Amino acid sequence: MRSTMAGTNETLLSISTSVSSYATALCIIPPISQCGHINRLRELYDKAYDKWPPHINLVYPFVTPECLTRAQQQIQKNVDEQLDANKPVTVELNQAGHFEQRINSTIFLGESRTGTQSQLHSLRRIVLQALKHSDTATKMHLTIGQSEDNAEASREFLLAKARLLPALNFRVGALAILIRERVPGSDSMDHMRLWGTINLAASGDAWVPQSPEYWIRSTHSSHIIPIHEEDEDCDHGRKEEKGVSREVQSGQTFYFDSEQDKWSICTGDELHETVSNAVTISSYNVLVDSKYPPTSNRDSLLVRTILSDSAMADILVLQEVSDDFLSYLLSDNEVQRRYPFSSHGPPSQLDIGPLPSLRNIVMLSSHAFAWSLVPFHRRHKGALVARFEGALSSSASGSKELVVAGVHLTCGLTDGSVAAKNAQLKMLTSYLNRHHRTAPWIVAGDFNITTSTYTIRTAVKNKSISSQTVATLALIESAIGDAGLLDAWSIAHIEATDEIAISDRDDLYEGEEGATFDPRNNALAAATSGTSINRPQRYDRILVRPQDTFRVGSFHHFGLPEDVDGVQLIASDHSGVRTTIRVLEDAAGKSLDGRSMMEQLTIHHKRATGQLADPTALDKVLSAHGMFPLDEQVRQRQDTFALLKEVVLGTSNEKDSTLSEIPLVMVPVGSYATGVWTSDSDIDCLCIGTISSKTFFKLARQRLVKAESRGVRILRKVEANTGTMLELSVNGVAMDLQYCPAARVVER
Incomplete structure (x- = not known):
């Protein structure tokens, strides 16, 4: 058998x-x-x-x-x-x-x-x-x-x-x-x-x-982010299936080993805590010229820009980094000295391997860090989220983690690309809230969000985008604020601690001030804008969520075009942005129980006693001291304000349409607007329009000079931190005229 x-x-x-x-x-x-x-x-x-x-x-x-x-x-x-x-x-x-x-x-x-x-x-x-x-x-x-x-x-x-x-x-x-x-x-x-x-x-x-x-x-992993959005990703033409789940990926941090003269993977010993009372962050889109063959004619200029005093930072977030440029950058001795830690090693080093995409986000730092890639719903798109242990420590506050996210959102002004940007920011803030709820955040990079109101209005007029997309753009800005993120440029601009770029002196529409992408003054930007509407855009931003740990200090641009012997030298189509955050001591921002001073501030209401409790007596005292204007003074100021409005807006002379055809509104502000002015008060007037401040005052001044026979006189021009102001005398009443470019306010 x-x-x-x-x-x-x-x-x-x-x-x-x-x-x-x-x-x-x-x-x-x-x-x-x-x-x-x-x-x-x-x-x-x-x-x-x-x-x-x-x-x-x-x-x-x-x-x-x-x-x-x-x-x-x-x-x-x-x-x-x-x-x-x-x-x-x-x-x-x-x-x-x-x-x-x-x-x-x-x-x-x-x-x-x-x-x-x-x-x-x-x-x-x-x-x-x-x-x-x-x-x-x-x-x-x-x-x-x-x-x-x-x-x-x-x-x-x-x-x-x-x-x-x-x-x-x-x-x-x-x-x-x-x-x-x-x-x-x-x-x-x-x-x-x-x-x-x-x-x-x-x-x-x-x-x-x-x-x-x-x-x-596995579809049950806790690290998987389910996505069901679609967009047109201009960085790569490949479509991705709906409902694709992408896992958060832990990255390897590299450090420059000077003894071996090579970049090596951090083992953990290098991830020591650092103590600093200020941290500087820079963000720079270095521009990929072509898919293949790669160009290198700008590499030396880019490295020079990155190492310039105006760009130097503790943390540098780069976008559109290619294999060849990263290899060139990390081979520079000064880069190795100033930025010994990098999220990626040089691809030319035999044991490291290539970057994943054509356009990559890379983070360099003078401090060690750990990082993860939070992928978005499209291939080649994601956020690099780095964790710096103790980066915001102070003698009083102790160790504090700082989270820095580098982004390069989907480009373009279309219905699909704007929806994609909205979804990508939601994904990022959702991840940060889940994994770093109490830590302070910094989100830096190229947001690719159109800011010029002129560009947006033109796109709607040309039916390139829908009115819903305009609403989505506004929703993105609101969502940034709802996440507790503040725009470092806006803060510095209000506090007059920003350095104004050259392009800000030109005629600008709302949303163009502080632009980092300016096709009118940057030939590379003009070549890559993809549109004939070459308006400046503030694409590059640094957003911060302080968590009572730091405050924004200075903010400025770097990498602006230079004219050398009549030739424009341009490192990239974007200018870089840099901000400094200063760590708050406990006494400055927190109490002993860890809550912020604003959270603890309470107002105690008490009823007035004695003579202050009698409004009739108080009224007599104020009237005796001339605190309440007479009826004649009220009428005089009403007539004076109406005259100035008529002159500035051009409603009295239909033949001169210089300003009358430009959307403008003029409103009183300050004590006159709130009804608490006295006979000695001046009238603060604010004009709101769609043109730049420079253009408005140039045209308004012409109208005011012509109205001198009607009792209108220009006393002086004041250049303050808050902007330009004209001090006027209109029939003996002191008036201050200021201007704000805000097209959306005018439309409402």
Whole structure:
């Protein structure tokens, strides 16, 4: 009986097995520990990332699912017989290549060895021999991803990243048998699952793939952020499926090891607490010129700008960083000295690997930090969230964590892109509230939010955006405030601690002051604006949530265009922004129980006693001292205000339409507006319009001079921190005229 069974098994093992099923595969799966760089690229560029692990197919298509057991036995028997048990099987993938296909190219890693030198080809021959098939020529490889199309620039861009990957070298402990299975609850989606393995004779302590299948994402992870929004991401044309869940990814911080003269991964010993009473943050979009080939003509100017006194900071957030520029930047000796810590290492260093995207966010710092990537709902978009332990410590307050988030939101002024920006900011603030609720925050970067009211009105008029999108833009600004975030530029501007850029002296509409992207004065910005409406925009911002820990100090721009011998030198299409935050001592901002002074402030109401309790007596005293104006004085001021309004707004002379056609309103403010003025009070007047302050006063002055015969005189012009003011005398009444550009207020 035993003899008959043995003969039957031998007969089965000698039968040729068809290899035509795409439901199974026989492959080599590299160790997880060596696939970090590979998976970061595959996640963004490989359409099979969620379905397959990184793998090298030996035989695909493979046998039908019902033949897997028999095939496994046949292959295992042949492997045991033909492989030398004392000779380990090793794989080294150290060459990037590509396959051209109909609509794009597949980029891969392959061997430099070929033919009989390749152990991969030896394994394939043994497998096919066991299945009674002859070997056929094939290029065994590990897929990195697919280019967007068959254009050379698209293909070479991804090939360049693959060439920066560290060589993949490992011992093979087993071959993996994968089988395709449907995703539960889906009729169309599937993924490959580990069905079994074929042990190699020389496995030893080599890597052997095991369940669970780490490449199959779990939808129950606490780190996953579900997203259901859509947008047009202008940084990458690839659409992402609805409902894709993206995990928050922990990043590796690098530091410059001066002894070894290289960038190394922080082990944790470098993440020591720092104590400072002030922290300076800079943000700069360095501009990627082209996808491929990369340009380097601006690199030296960019580094010079970053190292300039006006840009130097404790923390530097960069956007649109490419592989080549980061390698150039981190090779600079002064950068290594001033910014010894970086969220990413130089891709040109053999053991580091490429940046994931074309345009990347990179954070440099003089202090050690830990960071995570909070991905948004589109590929290539996310926030880099860094944690600085003790960065805001003071002798009185003790250790305090500072959280700094670097962002580069979706660009463009369309219904889809504005909705995307809104969703991205919601995701970020939601994450920060969940994981850093009590810590102070700083959010810095290129927000790509259109601020010019002229640009927005024109877009609505041209039907480029809907009225709902205008409402969404306002909602974004409101949401920033609701999250407790304050705009550092706005604070510094109000407190007159900002340095006004050159473009602010030009004729500006509301929302253009403090612009960081000015196509009128920056040739690179004009080339990248993508519109003929070249108005200045304040795209780059630094938002702060102090949490009673610090206050905003100075704010200024850097990296503005320079004219040298009649030639404009421009490092980027954006100017950079920098702000200093100053740590508050406990006595300045908090009480002993930790609550802010504002939270503890209470008002105690008491009823007036004695003579103060009699309003009639109080009225007599105020009248006796001339505190209440007479009826004649009331009428005089009413007539005076009406005259000034008529002159300034041009309503008295229809032939002179210089100002009459410009939307303007004029209102009283101060004591006159609130009804608490006295006979000695002047009248404060505020004009609100859509033109710049410079233009308004130029035109208004002409009207006032012409009205001198009607009792209107200009006494003097005052340049105060709050802006320009004209002191006037109108028929003997002192009046102050100020102006505010605020188009939305005028429209209301």
